[in-house]
Amino acid sequence: MTTSNHANEISRLRDRLNPQMCILARDFAGMTQTDLAERLNVSQGTVSKIEEGITPASDAFISDLSRVFERPLGFFTQNPGLSLTLEGHFRKKSALPKKQLKMADARMNISRLQINRLVENCSIEFQEVPKCDPDEYPGGPKEIAAAVRQFLNIPHGPIANLVEVVETAGCIVRFLDFGTLLIDGFAVLSGTNIPIIFINKAFSPDRRRLTLAHEFGHVIMHRGRLRPNMDDEAFEFAGEFMMPAKEIKSTLYPLNLEKLARLKLRWKVSMAAILQHGKRIGAVNERYYRYIRTELSKNGFSKTEPYEDMVELEKPTSLTRILRFYKNDLGYTIDDVANLLNANHHEVSSLARPNHDRFTIV
Amino acid sequence: MADGNNFKNNCHLQLTSRPFGRQHLRMTEAQFLSSCPVEILLNCRDAVQRGFSDYAARYSHVADIHDNRTVASIIHCHIVEAAKSIACGPDLVFRYLAQRNLFILKNSVIIVFKKLDENLRSQNYPTRSATNFNAQEELEGIPANLPRIEVGYVPDSVGASIAGIYVVCRQGNQIDWSIDLHDDIEPRQRDLKIA
Numbered sequence: 282m283t284t285s286n287h288a289n290e291i292s293r294l295r296d297r298l299n300p301q302m303c304i305l306a307r308d309f310a311g312m313t314q315t316d317l318a319e320r321l322n323v324s325q326g327t328v329s330k331i332e333e334g335i336t337p338a339s340d341a342f343i344s345d346l347s348r349v350f351e352r353p354l355g356f357f358t359q360n361p362g363l364s365l366t367l368e369g370h371f372r373k374k375s376a377l378p379k380k381q382l383k384m385a386d387a388r389m390n391i392s393r394l395q396i397n398r399l400v401e402n403c404s405i406e407f408q409e410v411p412k413c414d415p416d417e418y419p420g421g422p423k424e425i426a427a428a429v430r431q432f433l434n435i436p437h438g439p440i441a442n443l444v445e446v447v448e449t450a451g452c453i454v455r456f457l458d459f460g461t462l463l464i465d466g467f468a469v470l471s472g473t474n475i476p477i478i479f480i481n482k483a484f485s486p487d488r489r490r491l492t493l494a495h496e497f498g499h500v501i502m503h504r505g506r507l508r509p510n511m512d513d514e515a516f517e518f519a520g521e522f523m524m525p526a527k528e529i530k531s532t533l534y535p536l537n538l539e540k541l542a543r544l545k546l547r548w549k550v551s552m553a554a555i556l557q558h559g560k561r562i563g564a565v566n567e568r569y570y571r572y573i574r575t576e577l578s579k580n581g582f583s584k585t586e587p588y589e590d591m592v593e594l595e596k597p598t599s600l601t602r603i604l605r606f607y608k609n610d611l612g613y614t615i616d617d618v619a620n621l622l623n624a625n626h627h628e629v630s631s632l633a634r635p636n637h638d639r640f641t642i643v
Numbered sequence: 644m645a646d647g648n649n650f651k652n653n654c655h656l657q658l659t660s661r662p663f664g665r666q667h668l669r670m671t672e673a674q675f676l677s678s679c680p681v682e683i684l685l686n687c688r689d690a691v692q693r694g695f696s697d698y699a700a701r702y703s704h705v706a707d708i709h710d711n712r713t714v715a716s717i718i719h720c721h722i723v724e725a726a727k728s729i730a731c732g733p734d735l736v737f738r739y740l741a742q743r744n745l746f747i748l749k750n751s752v753i754i755v756f757k758k759l760d761e762n763l764r765s766q767n768y769p770t771r772s773a774t775n776f777n778a779q780e781e782l783e784g785i786p787a788n789l790p791r792i793e794v795g796y797v798p799d800s801v802g803a804s805i806a807g808i809y810v811v812c813r814q815g816n817q818i819d820w821s822i823d824l825h826d827d828i829e830p831r832q833r834d835l836k837i838a
Contacts, residue, residue, distance in 0.1 A: 438704075532707045542801040543706035543714070546699055580800050587803030591699050 297358045298338045300331060306350040306357070307332075308387035311380070311460065321345045356623040361394050362472065377463040385459040389467055389479050392457055395622040395632060397472045399603050400453075402621065403611075407475050408451035415502050415514055422502065422514045426521035429501060439548045440523060443490050444595035447478065447497050454493065454597040455632075456482040466492040468499045476500040485585075487551045487592040494519035520558035524548050529555075533564035538576055542587045549592045552582060604633045670752065670790035670812060672820040679748055686730035687746075687794045688808050688824040691756065693729075694722030695796060695805055714802060715758045719744075722756045740784040741772065752790050759795035763811050763821050778815050794824070 307317050314332070318325040321342065330336040338346075347354050400407075411432055418424040433450055440446055444454050452475070459481045465488070467479045478496045480489050498518030503511050532544065536559065541552045548555060556573055559565035565573070577583060607613040613621070618629050698718050702709070709717075723744045727737050735754070736747045746754040757765035767773040772782060781787035790812070797807040810822040 529707075538801040539711055540707075542803045543709060546703040547705070547707040582801075587799070587801050588699060591703065 297360075298331075298343060299358055299360055300334045302357045302359060303338075303346060304332050305387050305390055306346065306352060308383045309391055310350060311384045317349070320349050351625055353619065353623055353625065355620065359394075359623050361397070377461070381461040381463060385461055385464050385467075388457060388459060389469070391628075392455060392479065392632075393469060393471065393477055395624055395628065396453060396455065396477055396600065398622050399600070399607070399632075400471055400475055401473050403603055403606055405603055405606055407453075408449065410451040410476055410504075411501055412504055413501050415508070422498065422518040423521045423526070425502060426498070426518045427525065430522060430525070437525075437528060439550075442595050443493055443523070444597050447493060448597060448599045450497075452476040452478050452497065452500060453599045454478050454480065455600065456480050456489070456597060458482055466496045468496040470504070476504070485551075485589050485592070486594045487545065487549060487554075487586070487589070490592070490595070491519055491523065491550055491554045494522050498522065516557070517561060520554070520561055523550050524555065524558055526562040526564075529558070530562055530564045533559045536565060536569070536573065538573070538580065538582075541573065541577075545586065546588050546591055552577060552586050600632050601634070604629075669814070669819070670792070672812070672822065675752065675790075675792060675810070675812070676822070678751060680734060683730060683732075683735050683748070684810065684822075684824060687726060687754070687756075687810075690726035690730050691722050691794065691796050691808050691824075692805065693725040694718055694720075694756075695798075697721040697725075699803070711802065718758070719756060726756065741776075741782045743776070743782075743785075745785070747789075748792075752792055753785065754792050754794055757793045757795040757811075759793070759797045759809065759811065761797060761806075763795070763797070763809055763818050764813075764816070765793055765795055765811075777813055 307314070312320075314325050314328045318328045321328070323342070327336075327342075331338050331342065343354065343357060346352075346357055350356075411429055413425045413428065415421050415425065418428070420427075429450075433446060435446065448454055453471070455477060457479045459479075462481070462483055465481050465484065469477055469479075471477055478493060478500065480492055480496070482489075484492070495512075495515045495518070498515035499511065502508075502514060502518065508514070529544070529548065532540075533555075536556075538552075541555060544555050545552050550558075553574075556565065556570060556577075560567065560570045577586075604618065607618055607621075615626060615629055618624075619626055622629065622632075624632075695718050698714060698721065699706075702717060706714075723737075726746060731737050731746070734749050738745045738747055743755065746756075748754055759765055765777075767777070774780075775782055776785075776791065779787060779789075779791055793811045793813065795809055795811055796805045797809070798804070799806045805825070808824040810824060812819040812821070
């Protein structure tokens with residue numbers, strides 16, 4: 282783009298600057314208004330007024346935003362037509378500080394906007410994900426998990442590739458750098474009602490699998506509704522979906538750390554999650570559960586468990602498939618896709634190759 | 644096949660007194676290190692590592708129904724097979740005698756692979772055969788004058804990884820000496836804290 286074209290573009294866009302996108306970019310970068318003001322060499326008041334929509338942004342301000350956040354101008358002027366406050370289901374720690382929550386929220390929101398643009402502009406069909414009301418199933422989440430396994434034709438035993446199962450069921454799975462270890466995952470609907478499940482890529486493959494099953498449970502049971510004990514229901518679903526009680530229960534006695542490690546080898550789920558499931562299905566009593574939890578902690582397995590490298594990292598393929606459609610069927614270049622998504626090249630690559638970029642903790 | 648006379652003629656071992664006035668061969672650590680090429684020790688260590696990791700790689704689909712004894716037995720079989728393929732040669736020969744997998748080093752020492760506890764002791768049901776073997780007594784086809792050395796692994800607290808690999812020389816229930824093989828560079832003396 283030439284200098285005069287760039288200036289024209291800025292002028293054309295100035296009145297359409299979407300202050301919400303400015304806030305989103307700032308939260309994504311983990312910056313406060315003061316940080317941004319320093320980077321732009323303006324007062325914090327200027328940033329505040331622009332973000333509140335009180336004063337319009339100058340040409341230089343928009344251009345500097347684009348430079349500071351390394352995002353195309355179109356990012357700041359887009360009007361997504363979606364609420365930018367995420368309304369979905371988090372698996373997170375209660376101690377999550379507000380700043381980190383805002384950053385993770387921004388990262389998921391921006392990724393959701395990009396996925397939304399990709400999905401609504403392509404003709405790839407997605408399966409309709411089953412929807413089950415826990416009140417309609419006498420056995421609750423456990424019965425729903427068994428029914429979903431049957432519906433998806435999942436054979437007995439451990440699920441070899443959970444990401445593939447969830448994507449085949451009609452969800453989009455995205456491993457994302459949340460910038461914090463306090464959120465495991467999040468499920469949200471795209472503008473076209475396709476469930477998107479974000480999973481924190483900082484965690485080990487076994488933990489990601491449980492989080493994915495948990496979020497999948499939310500998608501199936503809690504889509505568009507709020508219920509008390511939703512997280513408990515999602516965990517009950519996840520446990521039964523990954524480790525059906527009728528298959529695992531008999532092997533949970535006698536139970537010690539060595540056995541727990543071998544159960545992990547078999548079921549590809551963390552030792553802690555197997556123990557929790559054992560307690561939930563009545564195979565481990567409360568007292569023994571607490572004893573084993575203490576032993577896990579004493580051996581340093583609260584942070585890193587044995588056999589971490591024996592659980593293979595599963596790779597989402599839906600987004601790669603969609604981007605391949607744009608490239609091969611529609612003739613899009615990376616620049617074209619970047620323009621479509623109002624994204625930079627790094628973000629387009631990250632969408633296409635979800636496991637290739639690294640995790641960062643702020 | 645190695646026989647007792649060959650061993651007696653070929654090795655240079657100390658004669659020590661035992662209870663009841665009998666004499667037997669006792670191999671010191673220095674004698675063992677001088678007779679065993681480092682390459683063989685390192686290959687034995689690799690065999691242990693390969694056999695151990697084989698379990699998680701090949702038995703995960705049935706690991707939940709195995710008990711510790713079964714796991715140790717499977718790992719032992721894999722270590723023996725790995726040792727046969729990567730450690731055996733002119734200086735180290737495999738023999739199956741008295742229902743035991745034995746590796747004969749230069750016709751002078753018997754090496755067996757074992758799982759060890761944190762005190763470097765191997766666990767056996769105290770059958771007469773096992774007791775006699777550990778006490779360096781004669782067994783069918785295995786002369787008493789062959790020093791018996793264990794190459795063993797110490798698993799971590801849940802049996803998921805190897806905490807250490809050692810060469811151990813036992814006299815009955817006592818550990819005479821041991822060498823730590825887990826060091827990646829060279830075998831070295833382990834600072835034992837055994838009562």
